Amino acid sequence: MNAYQQKGLSLIELSVAMLALGAVAMLAVKLLPATREAVRESEVAPRVVSTHAALEGFAFVHARLPWADADGDGHEDEDTTIGLLPYVDLGLGAPLRNASDYDFLYAVYVRPDSADPRLDTALTVRRDRLHPYLAAGLPPTGAPRALGVANSLDLCQALGTAQDQTFSTDHVHIASSTAQEHVAYLLVDPGTADRDADGSLFDGRNSPNAATRTAFEHPTSPISASNDDRVHVRYFNELRERMGCTGVIAASGHAHPNVETTLAIFRQAARDYREQLKVVKEMASADVLGGASDVAAAASGIASASASLTVAIAATMNSYGAKSGAVAVATAGVAAAAGGAVFAAMALAEKVEIEDEVEDRLDELDDLIDNQLDPLYDSVRNNVRAQDALGVFDDQHP
Structure with missing residues (x-):
C-alpha cells in the first residue's frame, strides 16, 4: 500500500450515513411540535385546574357562574356570554394565559326562561328554581311551590335541567364532525399561531370569524396544521357532582318535602x-x-x-x-x-x-x-x- 494512501468512507457507506442522518432529521421534525405541545400543556395544565377550582368556588358563593369579561378589566360584564375570563372576580391574581402569553377565551351557557323558573338555565343568574312538589293548606292541594330562597341548590337545579334540554345552536356548545352538545362553560387556549390563517389566534370553530359563534371545537379535536387550540370544558353533570348537588337535592328537593306532604x-x-x-x-x-x-x-x-x-x-x-x-x-x-x-x-x-x-x-x-x-x-x-x-x-x- 502506498504510504500516501489514506483510508476513507466508500460511496456506499457515505450514502448509508446520509440516509441515517436524514431519517433522524425527519424524526426530529415530526417530534419537535409534539414535544413543544407537551411542554406547553404541562405549563398550562396547573393554571386550568386552578381556574376550574376558582369557578366552582364562585358558584358556591354566588349560586351562579360569572359572566364573561368583555373589556379586559378582569371583571364580569352582564349579558356577555363569550369573552375573557373575569379573573379579578374569581380571586385569581392574573389573567388566564397560555405558555405563549395569549389570553384564554371563556364562554358560559345561558338559556333563560322567563315564564317558568324551574326550566330556567341561565347559569349566570341567581334565581329561585328549585320548586319541590308540596301538599299544603286545609284541605291540602298539591303543586310545585317556590320556597323563596335563591342559592346553590337552585344552581344545582339549573344544571340538572340543562342536562336534559333539547339541543340548540343558539347557546354555547362544543361540536365535532360527528357530535355536538351543550356544556356548562368552557375555556379555550388559543395555541401559538393563527393556523387557519383567518386573522385570529383562535382556529376553526373557536374563531370569532366562525359561522356559528356559539360553537366551539370538541376537546377531543386533534392538533393539526389548521388548528392548535385546546378546549377545556365542564359538563353540566360534572359541575353538578363537583358541587355535591345529588345528595342535597335528594334530601331538600324530595325527601323532606315528601314528609311535609x-x-x-x-x-x-x-x-x-x-x-x-x-x-x-x-x-x-x-x-x-x-x-x-x-x-x-x-x-x-x-x-x-x-x-x-x-x-x-x-x-x-x-x-x-x-x-x-x-x-x-x-x-x-x-x-x-x-x-x-x-x-x-x-x-x-x-x-x-x-x-x-x-x-x-x-x-x-x-x-x-x-x-x-x-x-x-x-x-x-x-x-x-x-x-x-x-x-x-x-x-x-x-
Whole structure:
C-alpha cells in the first residue's frame, strides 16, 4: 500500500450515513411540535385546574357562574356570554394565559326562561328554581311551590335541567364532525399561531370569524396544521357532582318535602275522621234519647199494668173470688212490663256507654290534632324551608 494512501468512507457507506442522518432529521421534525405541545400543556395544565377550582368556588358563593369579561378589566360584564375570563372576580391574581402569553377565551351557557323558573338555565343568574312538589293548606292541594330562597341548590337545579334540554345552536356548545352538545362553560387556549390563517389566534370553530359563534371545537379535536387550540370544558353533570348537588337535592328537593306532604294529607285525614266521629256521637246521642224514651215507655207500662192489677184485685174482692183469674193475668202483665223496663234500662246504659266512648275518642283526637299533629307539621314545614335556605354545604365540596 502506498504510504500516501489514506483510508476513507466508500460511496456506499457515505450514502448509508446520509440516509441515517436524514431519517433522524425527519424524526426530529415530526417530534419537535409534539414535544413543544407537551411542554406547553404541562405549563398550562396547573393554571386550568386552578381556574376550574376558582369557578366552582364562585358558584358556591354566588349560586351562579360569572359572566364573561368583555373589556379586559378582569371583571364580569352582564349579558356577555363569550369573552375573557373575569379573573379579578374569581380571586385569581392574573389573567388566564397560555405558555405563549395569549389570553384564554371563556364562554358560559345561558338559556333563560322567563315564564317558568324551574326550566330556567341561565347559569349566570341567581334565581329561585328549585320548586319541590308540596301538599299544603286545609284541605291540602298539591303543586310545585317556590320556597323563596335563591342559592346553590337552585344552581344545582339549573344544571340538572340543562342536562336534559333539547339541543340548540343558539347557546354555547362544543361540536365535532360527528357530535355536538351543550356544556356548562368552557375555556379555550388559543395555541401559538393563527393556523387557519383567518386573522385570529383562535382556529376553526373557536374563531370569532366562525359561522356559528356559539360553537366551539370538541376537546377531543386533534392538533393539526389548521388548528392548535385546546378546549377545556365542564359538563353540566360534572359541575353538578363537583358541587355535591345529588345528595342535597335528594334530601331538600324530595325527601323532606315528601314528609311535609305526607303530614299535610294525614292532618286532613285526621280532621275528616273527627267530623265522622262527631256524626257518630250525634247518632249515639240520638240513640240515648231513644233509649230514654224506651225506659219511659216501659215505666208507663209498669204503671198501667199495676193499675190493671189493682182493678183486678178489687174486682176479685167484690166477686168473692170469682174473678181471681184476672188477678193472675194482671200480675203477669206487671211482671212483663217490669222485664221490659229492665231491658230498656240495660239498652239505655249500653247506648250511654257508647256515647261516652265516642266522646273520649273525640277528646283524644282533638289532643292528637291540636297538640301533636299540627305542631309536628309546622316543625317539618319550617325544617323544609330551613333546609332549602341552607343550600349546598361547603364541606360537601370534593
